[in-house]
Amino acid sequence: MRRPAGIYLTCMVGVLWREALRFIHQRERFVAALVRPLIWLLIFAAGFRSILGVSIQPPYATYITYETYIVPGLIAMIQLFNGMQSSLAMVYDREMGSMRVLLTAPLPRWYLLASKLMAGTAVSLLQVYAFLIVAELVLVDLPPLGFLAVLPVLLLTGLMLGALGMLLSSTIRQLENFAGIMNFVIFPMFFLSSALYPLWRMQESSDLIYRISSANPFTHAVESLRFALYLEVEPTSLGIVAGALVVFFGLAVWGYDPRKGLVHRRGKG
Amino acid sequence: MWATRNGTAGGRMDEAQHIDEAQGIDIVDVRYAYGAKPALADVSMALRPGRFTALLGPNGAGKSTLVSLLSGLFVPQGGRISIFGLDLAKDPLAALSVMGIVFQQQTLDLDLSVRQNMAYFAALHGLAGRRAGQRIEACLTRLGLAARQKEKVRALNSGHRRRLEIARSLVHEPRFLLLDEPTVGLDVPARADLVAHVHALCRDDGLTVLWATHLVDEVEAGDDLVVLHDGTVRAQGAVADVLASTGAHDVLGAFHRLTTPAPAEPAP
Numbered sequence: 001m002r003r004p005a006g007i008y009l010t011c012m013v014g015v016l017w018r019e020a021l022r023f024i025h026q027r028e029r030f031v032a033a034l035v036r037p038l039i040w041l042l043i044f045a046a047g048f049r050s051i052l053g054v055s056i057q058p059p060y061a062t063y064i065t066y067e068t069y070i071v072p073g074l075i076a077m078i079q080l081f082n083g084m085q086s087s088l089a090m091v092y093d094r095e096m097g098s099m100r101v102l103l104t105a106p107l108p109r110w111y112l113l114a115s116k117l118m119a120g121t122a123v124s125l126l127q128v129y130a131f132l133i134v135a136e137l138v139l140v141d142l143p144p145l146g147f148l149a150v151l152p153v154l155l156l157t158g159l160m161l162g163a164l165g166m167l168l169s170s171t172i173r174q175l176e177n178f179a180g181i182m183n184f185v186i187f188p189m190f191f192l193s194s195a196l197y198p199l200w201r202m203q204e205s206s207d208l209i210y211r212i213s214s215a216n217p218f219t220h221a222v223e224s225l226r227f228a229l230y231l232e233v234e235p236t237s238l239g240i241v242a243g244a245l246v247v248f249f250g251l252a253v254w255g256y257d258p259r260k261g262l263v264h265r266r267g268k269g
Numbered sequence: 270m271w272a273t274r275n276g277t278a279g280g281r282m283d284e285a286q287h288i289d290e291a292q293g294i295d296i297v298d299v300r301y302a303y304g305a306k307p308a309l310a311d312v313s314m315a316l317r318p319g320r321f322t323a324l325l326g327p328n329g330a331g332k333s334t335l336v337s338l339l340s341g342l343f344v345p346q347g348g349r350i351s352i353f354g355l356d357l358a359k360d361p362l363a364a365l366s367v368m369g370i371v372f373q374q375q376t377l378d379l380d381l382s383v384r385q386n387m388a389y390f391a392a393l394h395g396l397a398g399r400r401a402g403q404r405i406e407a408c409l410t411r412l413g414l415a416a417r418q419k420e421k422v423r424a425l426n427s428g429h430r431r432r433l434e435i436a437r438s439l440v441h442e443p444r445f446l447l448l449d450e451p452t453v454g455l456d457v458p459a460r461a462d463l464v465a466h467v468h469a470l471c472r473d474d475g476l477t478v479l480w481a482t483h484l485v486d487e488v489e490a491g492d493d494l495v496v497l498h499d500g501t502v503r504a505q506g507a508v509a510d511v512l513a514s515t516g517a518h519d520v521l522g523a524f525h526r527l528t529t530p531a532p533a534e535p536a537p
Contacts (some may be wrong), residue, residue, distance in 0.1 A: 011393055014388070017388075018378070097375065102393065104368075106394065
């Protein structure tokens with residue numbers, strides 16, 4: 001049965017609105033999302049500034065400070081953590097039952113999951129812009145138009161990392177298993193990327209780590225953001241991020257399909 | 270009007286939609302297993318339209334599995350389910366749009382207000398603006414929660430939260446209300462209150478209701494009854510018919526006869 005477009009729109013707006021309300025009610029989540037990258041920027045970067053020199057490399061036209069270098073990586077970090085937070089919330093919602101309310105709405109499941117993904121990404125955008133404003137005020141000098149130019153890329157990277165979180169949520173059977181995700185997904189993804197140091201520096205120390213980092217979609221999310229902040233486009237990275245989004249979201253929809261997927265099916269009587 | 274009892278429907282969601290409510294709910298030879306462990310074995314039952322049917326079974330009987338199948342969260346591994354003539358496998362979205370579901374676990378956002386919870390659910394069913402506002406008002410009034418709509422759900426007691434879940438499930442004007450052990454965790458007065466509310470909905474609005482429970486005292490004399498045990502239907506029909514067929518004097522007696530294994534014959 002075909003459903004009118006208005007129903008789809010109303011549903012997505014409803015999911016976005018709910019996520020926004022939950023976000024407003026969870027101020028600690030906002031503060032944590034802001035404090036984490038700021039600690040990296042203000043403490044970690046300050047310590048490493050004198051150790052790590054960053055040569056001139058695109059998109060930078062001149063030498064930059066280490067703080068400037070890691071800003072795109074920290075933006076992607078916010079989105080990665082937000083994606084994982086959404087994943088955790090989905091596992092919790094599934095255990096608590098509220099995910100059932102969403103999944104029994106009379107709309108295709110892929111669309112309901114896409115709405116959920118959009119809502120999570122919208123929240124990550126708020127977090128990123130709050131971080132960018134603080135970073136700009138305190139330490140870093142970014143091109144003013146970069147704030148605008150980065151928006152579509154933020155949307156793409158946020159969706160990709162959110163889809164990864166959604167995929168993981170479909171495979172996690174119990175909330176207690178979520179700690180494993182931290183160890184086996186978030187940390188390797190973040191550290192095996194160009195978030196904290198350029199890939200050519202990694203190649204100097206280990207070709208294997210360089211190759212893994214080059215294949216990491218998170219690296220390409222970081223590089224897409226880095227170029228967009230300086231009003232440039234990195235088509236290869238954008239293509240890889242878009243491809244990863246399609247794969248992750250496709251697998252997440254499969255994971256939530258009751259006929260084929262991995263979602264926990266537990267009888268209660 | 271979304272759906273009428275004589276079978277035609279449409280209008281509210283601007284789509285042609287036809288249900289034949291007179292066909293009721295048909296569950297035919299439905300099977301489901303968790304891996305090698307069967308949960309439902311060729312379960313068949315027919316729910317009469319506009320009737321309150323109690324699905325009675327002990328823990329582990331397969332009630333929640335059946336609710337998950339009816340709500341489309343699981344897909345039957347055999348058999349078919351028809352909601353007012355709509356094949357759930359072929360047209361799940363149309364079938365879901367005429368169903369209101371209350372799950373065993375509470376599914377409310379505790380930090381949102383009563384009204385915000387209602388509005389979110391309305392949006393999931395395509396209702397927004399004035400129409401959603403009217404429906405929310407009507408449903409909250411019906412369940413006695415209109416005065417509390419600005420309160421956070423966290424401030425409500427368990428009984429009121431359950432009432433809110435029922436109010437929420439009615440916001441899109443369903444014709445089939447599916448409730449999975451909705452009185453779990455409630456005290457006796459709250460349970461009685463909830464049972465009475467849903468009976469009133471069934472009686473006054475002609476809703477078809479399936480009420481899954483393991484509590485015998487939630488079944489009333491005028492209800493229909495399906496007894497489920499070990500994944501199979503042991504009896505079904507009007508309560509009076511089930512009593513007559515089992516020779517029991519009350520529902521508790523019938524339930525025991527249908528779910529307690531017969532004592533083994535003494536060895537000669």
